Amino acid sequence: MPGTNDSPAWLIVMQREIVARVMNKAYLFGLLVTVLLIAGIAGFFAWQSQQVDTYDVAVTAGDDAAATAVEQAAAELGEDGGELTVREVANADAARAALEDETADVWLSSGPDGWTLAGWREPDGSLTRLLTPVVERVTVTERAEALGTSFDELAAGGDLVTERLDGGAVDPGVVQFASFALAFLFFMSAIGSGQMIAASVVEEKQSRLVEIIASAVPLRDVLAGKVLGNSVIALAQNLLFATVGVVGLALTDFKAAVPAMTASLGWFVVFFTVGFVAVAAMYAMAGALASRLEDLQGTTAPMGVVLMAVYLTTFGADGTLERVLSFVPVTSIVSMPVRVLSGDAGWWEPVVALVLLAAFAAGVVLVSERAYRRALLQTGGRVGWRQALRAG
Numbered sequence: 001m002p003g004t005n006d007s008p009a010w011l012i013v014m015q016r017e018i019v020a021r022v023m024n025k026a027y028l029f030g031l032l033v034t035v036l037l038i039a040g041i042a043g044f045f046a047w048q049s050q051q052v053d054t055y056d057v058a059v060t061a062g063d064d065a066a067a068t069a070v071e072q073a074a075a076e077l078g079e080d081g082g083e084l085t086v087r088e089v090a091n092a093d094a095a096r097a098a099l100e101d102e103t104a105d106v107w108l109s110s111g112p113d114g115w116t117l118a119g120w121r122e123p124d125g126s127l128t129r130l131l132t133p134v135v136e137r138v139t140v141t142e143r144a145e146a147l148g149t150s151f152d153e154l155a156a157g158g159d160l161v162t163e164r165l166d167g168g169a170v171d172p173g174v175v176q177f178a179s180f181a182l183a184f185l186f187f188m189s190a191i192g193s194g195q196m197i198a199a200s201v202v203e204e205k206q207s208r209l210v211e212i213i214a215s216a217v218p219l220r221d222v223l224a225g226k227v228l229g230n231s232v233i234a235l236a237q238n239l240l241f242a243t244v245g246v247v248g249l250a251l252t253d254f255k256a257a258v259p260a261m262t263a264s265l266g267w268f269v270v271f272f273t274v275g276f277v278a279v280a281a282m283y284a285m286a287g288a289l290a291s292r293l294e295d296l297q298g299t300t301a302p303m304g305v306v307l308m309a310v311y312l313t314t315f316g317a318d319g320t321l322e323r324v325l326s327f328v329p330v331t332s333i334v335s336m337p338v339r340v341l342s343g344d345a346g347w348w349e350p351v352v353a354l355v356l357l358a359a360f361a362a363g364v365v366l367v368s369e370r371a372y373r374r375a376l377l378q379t380g381g382r383v384g385w386r387q388a389l390r391a392g
């Protein structure tokens with residue numbers, strides 16, 4: 001394999017892995033589909049954020065209280081970019097007819113027994129939430145005037161100001177979305193790239209090509225090249241997905257969170273780069289333990305279970321559990337960047353978590369390398385990892 005090239009053997013293997021993946025049409029098609037899916041989701045949310053709420057509210061002639069309430073609600077909705085229109089009708093029968101032929105969304109009426117918001121079907125929940133406090137304010141205003149005072153005087157000192165004490169400035173919804181997105185991104189990248197590494201190893205083993213490679217290149221270099229090559233591919237793939245996602249986020253109502261999200265993604269890339277080395281080494285070992293492609297399901301099952309557990313535990317984790325997971329190797333790949341995004345992590349915590357992850361990755365690589373070398377040339381059937389470690 002070397003001989004005509006002065007590059008180190010591991011670098012040649014690494015280049016070969018990258019070229020083989022880039023030239024793989026199935027991989028490129030899957031990559032394109034994933035990018036289009038992410039772009040489509042981002043485009044949908046961007047389109048949703050540009051939508052304007054519009055409502056037509058019917059009020060009967062002479063119902064001044066209802067008309068006042070609708071006008072106040074229209075002013076509040078207009079500040080948020082929505083639109084609410086008053087449609088005055090002659091009487092109750094005309095209001096019902098307007099609801100039936102859908103020229104009005106709801107009918108607001110006031111009376112001695114209180115207020116009623118009627119719809120041909122169940123009134124829209126957002127409109128109900130908008131009108132409820134307005135109706136209460138109009139009612140209190142009328143009664144305050146009857147007592148010789150005003151609503152403002154009665155409500156003085158009743159303003160509620162919100163304050164966040166944890167120092168975070170990112171919307172909790174953005175943090176929860178980031179938790180899901182990073183967990184999903186890690187799971188898909190690790191599973192997809194890991195399975196490709198394992199399949200590549202067992203194909204070379206099954207075709208006896210590995211015997212030719214082993215006679216020319218140290219098996220440590222072969223493993224190093226495969227791990228590094230696939231790590232570069234996985235990293236580039238994640239950077240592409242993250243870029244598309246951040247651009248899409250910038251087009252939504254959550255665009256203010258883009259700077260914080262970018263910092264979080266930066267930490268995710270660093271943690272993923274270190275952690276994926278361990279994942280790639282384990283999948284390469286799994287490929288070496290198999291003698292046929294049919295054996296891969298059994299040899300890669302433990303890694304699949306671990307990665308699924310990481311996905312399920314990190315997605316939606318909160319409080320003490322999230323803090324603990326942010327220091328545990330592998331789960332820290334997702335949990336620590338999420339804590340950075342939420343502002344819950346001190347400057348030193350990602351550094352400590354990264355050191356722990358690097359130490360774990362180094363240990364996994366050493367164990368996987370030993371099992372990989374001792375199982376790769378055994379073709380008598382599926383090899384157990386304990387058997388591979390004990391083999392001479």
